[in-house]
Amino acid sequence: MSEATPVKKGKGTVFVRMEICKGCSFCIDFCPTHCIEFSREFNAKGYHFPVLPRPEDCTGCDLCGLYCPDFAIYGVKFKDIEKRRQAAAPEPLVPAQP
Amino acid sequence: MNELPSFDANLEQEFGLINPVMPYLRQDRIPHIWCPGCGIGTTVNCFARALTDSGMDLDKVAIVSGIGCTGRVAGYMNLDSFHTTHGRAIPFATGLKLANPGMKVVVYSGDGDLTAIGGNHFVHAARRNMDLMVVCVNNFTYGMTGGQVAPTTPVGPSQTTMPYGNFENPFNLPFLADACGAVYVARWTVYHVKQLAKALLEGLHKKGFVFIEAMSPCPTLYSRRNRLGDGVDQLKYYKEKSVIRNGADTKEVGIAYQGEIVVGKFVDRDRPTWLDSMNEHYGKVFGDRFTPYGVTDGQE
Helix, strand or coil: CCCCCCCCCCCEEEEECHHHCCCCCHHHHCCCCCCCEEEEEECCCCCEEEECCCHHHCCCCCHHHHHCCCCCEEEEEHHHHHHHHHHHCCCCCCCCCC | CCCCCCCCHHHHHHCCCCCCCHHHECHHHCCCCCCCCCCHHHHHHHHHHHHHHHCCCHHHEEEEECCCCHHHHHHHECCEEEECCCCCHHHHHHHHHHHCCCCEEEEEEEHHHHHHHCHHHHHHHHHHCCCEEEEEEECCEECCCCCEECCCCCCCCCECCECCCCCCCCCCHHHHHHHHCCCEEEEEECCCHHHHHHHHHHHHHCCCCEEEEEECCCHHHHHHHCCCCCHHHHHHHHHHHEEECCCCCHHHCCCCCCCCEEEEEEEECCCCCHHHHHHHHHHHHHHHHCCCCCCCCCCC
């Protein structure tokens, strides 16, 4: 059954720096697709940080990043990551020379 | 339960992804000291977004702030910045602007600093149409010093110096700026992030005295003392009670306690700046003996 169900892939994702989050819930309450929620864990300061339980709904619009007063979260579109991947691919890796 | 944190360090490192605001911040000073639910960080996000969109040379942007919670912005931004004494952000910025006419000087401060202690400077800089961009983060109270009544506190709420409720008539800041002669006056709340970022971008490109008021919650002092909930509850109040009215008469945009907030771009006009007026006047008086000052190296 799980084979037949098409898995809906999201258009983007969010990155959270959980150690500087203060749990104000701006990103959770104003996410346009309501795909962010509080975690059940705490960070070092005792705040619940945001997680992405429904990644298939995330569009990577970065509105959470614009709201976040603690600069702890931002969203990226997979399209942009793909662009970066393609841009980075032709460049050969240069080993660090002393 | 799904407890997997969304943070994917591999993906982030692999593609060199970074929070778009991070290049504008002094990394060693993060995390900042603002309370959970305070909106000042959100205005900083909008400002960083506006700086990115403006494509300005960041060496030609300076940020000056006074004392207070919002005054710490100058310390957190990775630009040329100065943290002045209380209320004197605008005089310092005026001097900075006149010594370096090619610089875009941004004054980023709170309502108490700009309009109470520095009220006189604010009025006269607007009157002279000094080429500054003034961002006033209005949280209706003195946050850092412990919740005293500010000139913007509406009639009604209790504050530490008004324990039975404030009865003083508050400032209507857009009207004040408009009456004094600011060329660009806008007001947005922290809820309106996109509009605030756009207003800040327009302000960066506007020549003359630009005044942008950003309403921000103060969850620790103003909201908690008046039982208005957390910072996010204040944002929901902004969402429900704000009315976008661009070009509204600034006389009618005063704010009542938990009442309607008229937001929008109220004034956008052109007046000669102080330097332009000086050059024109002395050009007339002295003729060829006068060399115009600060007209060639403006940042456009």
